[in-house]
Amino acid sequence: MRETEFDKINAVLDRAKFAIAQIQREVNELTHMRAAAQTPEKIAAIDLEADELLLQLRKISDAIHTSNPAPHLRLVSDTD
Numbered sequence: 050m051r052e053t054e055f056d057k058i059n060a061v062l063d064r065a066k067f068a069i070a071q072i073q074r075e076v077n078e079l080t081h082m083r084a085a086a087q088t089p090e091k092i093a094a095i096d097l098e099a100d101e102l103l104l105q106l107r108k109i110s111d112a113i114h115t116s117n118p119a120p121h122l123r124l125v126s127d128t129d
Contacts, residue, residue, distance in 0.1 A: 079102070083096075
């Protein structure tokens with residue numbers, strides 16, 4: 050059976066929701082780790098990880114147009 054465009058979009062949005070939930074768990078963990086960090090080097094390392102998570106969120110945001118009442122997808126290169 051052929052997958053409809055609607056089904057494809059729903060599958061992609063589900064994957065995006067899952068990715069965002071994963072990132073949120075990592076952010077929570079990093080928040081606790083940063084609060085417990087005792088050296089500037091450890092804080093800097095945690096901040097680098099946080100920057101990577103922010104980049105991942107930006108890629109998800111760029112791929113999904115949420116300003117539209119009906120969110121839709123935009124193709125984004127994986128190689129950025």
